[in-house]
Amino acid sequence: MSGNKFKRVLLKLSGEALMGEDAYGINRATIIRMTEEIAEVAKLGIELSIVIGGGNIFRGVAPGAQGMDRATADYMGMMATVMNALALQDALKNHGVVARVQSALNIDQVVEPYIRPKALRYLEEKKVVIFAAGTGNPFFTTDTAAALRGAEMGVEIVMKATKVDGIYSADPNKDPTATKYSRISFDEVITRRLEVMDATAFALCRDQKLPIMVFSINKPGALKRAVCGEDEGTLVHV
């Protein structure tokens, strides 16, 4: 990395990480800590857009969703991301950061719909834009939504803040001998089927020549170091 601060980034925030130590839902102390880090970055003048996952809420309802039609369950998952987006917007407000939520699914009374030019204008005005409801389509994930919105917003990098501190040779939660990459190419990550992000997201970013950084959401200061172009986590490059 060059050590230069990025001007515009897309941050993919893990929904599951919002649970903290809880079984599901949003842990208050965890969302406050994450928000403090995001607020610090927003105040650096970086144009920040965020895609948030829904695993923390959807995991809570998943037992009831067993045996459900897949598309219906996916719409439930997307609705979960809307709840997280609203919680994040509210928490950011408490830290003096103005954020706007745009949803890929129309829920007019609650959030404004995704309108690309409007989102771009918010970024130029240095408002944080939170994209909710993923891509708006079942059979996708919020990782793919992050790649898609990142490309649409013309960001320099997609940053995936997750529960692991980078990409490993195998899932580090299953294989203690796995080793971490500091850099890896898109072709290698796809060929080796490294599953920290889904293959659709990796393929879209590769085609758009949009680098990805994967780092830990639980490591204090990691987000700031990452947006400031310092070595952090794993960089996926073309």
Ligand SMILES: Nc1ncnc2c1ncn2[C@@H]1O[C@H](COP(=O)(O)OP(=O)(O)OP(=O)(O)O)[C@@H](O)[C@H]1O
């Ligand atoms: N090669 C790998 N390197 C690192 N992590 C991996 C690898 N393969 C699988 N994983 C798993 O991927 C997980 C991160 O992806 P996951 O999709 O679960 O989280 P997320 O997208 O951050 O959360 P959410 O779906 O709630 O938004 C890690 O917790 C890790 O267990």
Ligand SMILES: O=c1ccn([C@@H]2O[C@H](COP(=O)(O)O)[C@@H](O)[C@H]2O)c(=O)[nH]1
């Ligand atoms: O574009 C999308 C994005 C998400 N979903 C559904 O929502 C859940 C939660 O998203 P995560 O990426 O797992 O955090 C996901 O499991 C899908 O069921 C979707 O259908 N389309």
